[in-house]
Amino acid sequence: MRRRRFLRAAGAVLAAPALPAAAQAFLPRRDLAALVASVTGGATPSREGIALEVPALAENGNSVAFRVRVESPMTEADHVRAIHVLSERNPRERVALFHLGPASGRAEVTTRIRLAVGQRIAVVAALSGGRFRLAEAAVEVTAAACIDEGT
Amino acid sequence: MRALAALALCACAAAAAAPPRPEPPLPGTHFLGSDLKALQADDFANPGLLWVARGEALWSEGAKPCAACHGEAARSMRGAAARYPRFDAGLGRVVNLEGRIDACRTGRQGLPAFAPESPERLALAAFVARQSRGMPLAVSVDGPARPVFERGRDLYRTRIGQLNLACTHCHDERWGKTLLAEPISQGHPTAWPAYRVEWQTLGSLQRRLRACFFGVRAAMPDYGDGDLLALELYLAWRGEGLALESPGVRR
Amino acid sequence: MALGRIQVPARARRGEVVEARVLIRHAMETGFRREADGRAVPMNVVNTVTCRHAGREVFRAELGSGISANPYFAFWFRAEESGEVTVEWVDDAGERGVASARIEVS
Numbered sequence: 001m002r003r004r005r006f007l008r009a010a011g012a013v014l015a016a017p018a019l020p021a022a023a024q025a026f027l028p029r030r031d032l033a034a035l036v037a038s039v040t041g042g043a044t045p046s047r048e049g050i051a052l053e054v055p056a057l058a059e060n061g062n063s064v065a066f067r068v069r070v071e072s073p074m075t076e077a078d079h080v081r082a083i084h085v086l087s088e089r090n091p092r093e094r095v096a097l098f099h100l101g102p103a104s105g106r107a108e109v110t111t112r113i114r115l116a117v118g119q120r121i122a123v124v125a126a127l128s129g130g131r132f133r134l135a136e137a138a139v140e141v142t143a144a145a146c147i148d149e150g151t
Numbered sequence: 152m153r154a155l156a157a158l159a160l161c162a163c164a165a166a167a168a169a170p171p172r173p174e175p176p177l178p179g180t181h182f183l184g185s186d187l188k189a190l191q192a193d194d195f196a197n198p199g200l201l202w203v204a205r206g207e208a209l210w211s212e213g214a215k216p217c218a219a220c221h222g223e224a225a226r227s228m229r230g231a232a233a234r235y236p237r238f239d240a241g242l243g244r245v246v247n248l249e250g251r252i253d254a255c256r257t258g259r260q261g262l263p264a265f266a267p268e269s270p271e272r273l274a275l276a277a278f279v280a281r282q283s284r285g286m287p288l289a290v291s292v293d294g295p296a297r298p299v300f301e302r303g304r305d306l307y308r309t310r311i312g313q314l315n316l317a318c319t320h321c322h323d324e325r326w327g328k329t330l331l332a333e334p335i336s337q338g339h340p341t342a343w344p345a346y347r348v349e350w351q352t353l354g355s356l357q358r359r360l361r362a363c364f365f366g367v368r369a370a371m372p373d374y375g376d377g378d379l380l381a382l383e384l385y386l387a388w389r390g391e392g393l394a395l396e397s398p399g400v401r402r
Numbered sequence: 403m404a405l406g407r408i409q410v411p412a413r414a415r416r417g418e419v420v421e422a423r424v425l426i427r428h429a430m431e432t433g434f435r436r437e438a439d440g441r442a443v444p445m446n447v448v449n450t451v452t453c454r455h456a457g458r459e460v461f462r463a464e465l466g467s468g469i470s471a472n473p474y475f476a477f478w479f480r481a482e483e484s485g486e487v488t489v490e491w492v493d494d495a496g497e498r499g500v501a502s503a504r505i506e507v508s
Contacts, residue, residue, distance in 0.1 A: 059184045060348040060402050063470040074419075087468055091434060095468035098477075103460040105419030106478035112470040114432075142332040195409050198472040201427040205405060351429065351471035 027089045032122050035086045035093055036134060039124045045132035052123050052135040054113075061115040061141040070107035070125045070133060074100075080107035082126040089119035115141050169304050169389070170319045173326055178393055179336040179401065182327075187348070191400035199277060199346040199398025202270070202353045206278025209271060215260050217275075228282040233289055233395055236384040238296040245299045247383050249276050249355060250375075267374035273353050277344045280397035287394055288341060290387040299377075303385030306378055312369030318382070321363075333402065339390035340383065342399020349402060356383055359401075404499030408453075408489045413506045414481035422453060422461070424475045424489050426499065432467040448473055451491045455505075456482035481507045 036045065049071035058064040070080045079102050085095040098109050107125070115121075118140040125133040180188060191197055211218040221227040235248040242254055249267075252275050256262050265272035292300035307318045321330075322338030329335065343356035350358075357379045361371045372378045406426035414420045426448060433445025445467060453461040460479035479487070488502040 055186060059187060062351050063190075063348045065186050085468075090468050091432070092466050092468060094466050096466065097464040099459075099462040099464075100477075101459075103455070103458045103480055103482075104478055105480035108478055109461075109463075110474075110476035112474050114430075114468050114470055195407070195423050196425060196474050198425065198427075198474070201405055201407075201425065201472060204407070205427075346472075 027091065027116055029119070030088050030093060032086065032088050032120055032136065035088075036122055036124055039084045039086070039126075040132045040134075043130075043132055045124060045134035047134055050123065050125055050133040050135045052121065052137045054121060054137050054139050056138070057140045057142060058115060059142055061117070063112045064115050064139060064141075065110075066113045066121075067108065067110040068098075068123045068125075068135070072107045072127070074102055074105050074107060076102050077128070079104075079128045080125050081128055083107070083109060084124040084126070085113070086122040086124065087115070087119060088121070090114065090116050095121075115139055117141060169385075170308060170323045172389055173323055173337040176339070176390065176393055177326075177337055178339055178341050178396060180342065180396060180399065182334040182336040183400070183402070187400050187402065191342075191396070191398075197346070197398060197400060199344070199353055199400065202274045202277040202344070202346075203281045203398060205270065206274035206276070206281075209275055210278060213260070213262075217255065217260075220255075220259065224278065224282050228279050230283050230286050232280040232283040232397070233286045235290070236296075236299075236380060236387060237290060238294065238299075245296055245380060245384060247356075247380060248279060249357075250380075252276060252279065268355060268358060273344050273355060276355065277353060277398050280344060280395065283395045284397070285394050287392045288387050288390050290384065290391070292384065292388050296384065299381050300384050300388060302377070303381035303383070306382055307385050307389075311364065312367030314367040316367050318363070337390075338386065339393055340386045341390060341393050342396050342401060344397055345399035345401050347401045353398060356386075404491075404497055406489070406491065406499050406501045408487060408501045408503045410487045410503045410505050412504070413508070416481065416483075416507050418481050419478050420481050420505070421476055421478055422487060422489075422503075424451065424453070424473075424501075426451070426473050426491055428472060428491075428493060430467060430469055430471045430473060434467075446494045448491045448493045451475065451489065453477070453479070453487065453489045455479050455487045456485065458482075460487075481505055483507050 051069045053067040055065060068083055072080045080100050083098040087093055087095050095113055100107055120136055120138045122134060122136045180191060210224055232248050236245050239246050249272060253264050257264050310317045318338060321335050326335050326337045340356050343359060344353050346353050357374055360379055360382055364371045409423045411420050428448050431443050431446045435443045437443060447465060447467050449465055451463040452459060461477045463475065484507045486502040487505055488500060490500045492498045
């Protein structure tokens with residue numbers, strides 16, 4: 001009982017979403033499918049042979065673990081040329097574009113990304129033969145418990 | 152039974168009036184999610200190591216470098232961070248690790264002091280602290296350090312800010328619980344300087360403490376303020392035996 | 403000061419596919435942040451990271467503000483010959499950095 005009250009009182013003041021509500025209002029949800037189409041030129045991507053690893057729940061949107069892996073022999077004749085990382089609700093929709101090739105040997109990239117709010121992320125792999133692959137995942141972002149701007 | 156109680160009382164005599172230390176003592180890392188835990192443990196990807204690398208370079212830079220007097224840090228600085236804050240006889244006051252580095256910079260190198268939270272000061276502190284990684288916190292709170300320790304102990308229990316909470320209310324009474332989504336740890340200082348994802352940079356323990364003041368809507372003491380130093384000493388005593396893990400990674 | 407690191411295995415067999423890891427010190431300023439005094443901090447991110455081995459580009463990244471501060475990357479390359487594996491990066495202000503690591507290929 002006492003604990004509940006404490007947590008509510010402290011939480012109300014201490015807790016703030018990763019971005020103030022006003023800022024979030026300026027981050028409308030984009031149409032991910034349209035964004036994907038802008039990369040593939042309208043071609044329908046396959047959802048096979050590609051994996052996107054992001055946590056379902058991120059502790060802090062400033063640094064979210066990210067890995068994409070595409071199945072490919074990575075030969076001159078058959079390889080992944082590029083991987084686009086697209087965001088549904090970040091202020092900027094293009095997170096990264098990775099260029100790979102036969103010299104890469106393996107189509108896998110790991111990095112850490114920023115998520116302004118919880119949202120869906122899409123990765124589109126462009127293959128040497130002109131085809132595309134697509135994977136998507138949703139990440140929820142935990143509200144930051146301390147707003148310590150000014151510290 | 153009574154003998155045991157008496158024994159416990161004796162053991163606590165040194166800390167008369169200090170709240171009981173959390174049992175079992177757990178470093179802040181214990182309360183991290185698996186991702187940040189793994190990031191901290193990764194000897195390449197832990198971003199704090201960028202500051203350690205910068206500190207290593209600074210160690211041998213300049214006309215009268217740290218290395219000229221202290222030689223190889225791996226030997227001369229091993230265990231040093233675990234003893235701070237401590238009473239420095241030469242300076243005649245209690246200093247934390249950053250304060251000791253400042254004293255060498257101004258007093259021994261004859262250079263202007265670094266600003267608090269400047270990249271160079273953090274880099275040197277992180278580099279020196281790194282040399283004590285895995286070593287147990289072991290500070291002295293007796294003799295001339297005593298009044299500073301007592302000041303920290305009393306502050307730790309003093310309600311502050313609009314929320315009217317003391318450190319003890321969160322870090323002794325509510326550790327392991329969450330403040331909305333954020334788990335509250337036991338508030339040990341072992342990870343600092345640490346890379347805090349919220350800041351997207353490395354910061355000192357004083358910066359972390361200021362964030363706790365801010366969190367309860369209390370006026371933040373200035374960097375270098377006696378209250379912060381006293382709290383640092385109390386925290387180090389309270390965390391005695393826990394292994395240093397700077398540069399930690401924190402939410 | 404441009405500061406970054408690259409890590410590759412010390413040894414590999416010719417043709418073996420091995421991992422490279424890169425960590426760069428950079429604030430990756432989004433352009434949306436303000437200083438305490440209200441001044442807007444201009445956008446400045448590492449916009450390109452390029453890794454070369456044996457005279458070939460093995461990885462290149464074009465980046466925006468959606469990459470975390472102090473960017474980290476892990477990727478793979480085919481070890482072709484002994485020598486340096488070099489990573490270069492440049493930010494919006496034109497500041498460049500470079501780091502390299504040696505690999506012995508047998």
